Amino acid sequence: MAHYNFEVRTETHVLHTQGMELATNDAARVESAKRIGALILDHAAELWVDEHWHMDVTNEDGLILYTIYLAAIKAAATAPIAPTGLAKP
Secondary structure, eight states: OEEEEEEEEOSSOEEEOOOEEESOHHHHHHHHHHHHHHHHHHSHHHHHHHOEEEEEEEETTOOEEEEEEEEOOOOGGGSOOOOOOOOOO
C-alpha cells in the first residue's frame, strides 16, 4: 500500500485533504474523482465564485500523478449588460 495526498486549489483557496493509503495508482485516480464529486456536491455555490478548481493527486514523494481540472464558465447570455454611457441622439 502506498500513501497518496489529494490537494484542491481554487483561485482563492488551497485545501489539503487527508491523505490515504491505497493499493494502486488507479485506486488513487478513482478516489480523486469521488473526492472532487463530493466537493462539488458540498460546495456547488462556491464553484461559481472561484470558477476554476483543480485537484492534484500526489504520491508520498510529492510527485503529481493525476490532476482533475474543473472550470465553471458563465455564458455570454448570463453576463450583465453594462451601460455604455452614450446618450442617444
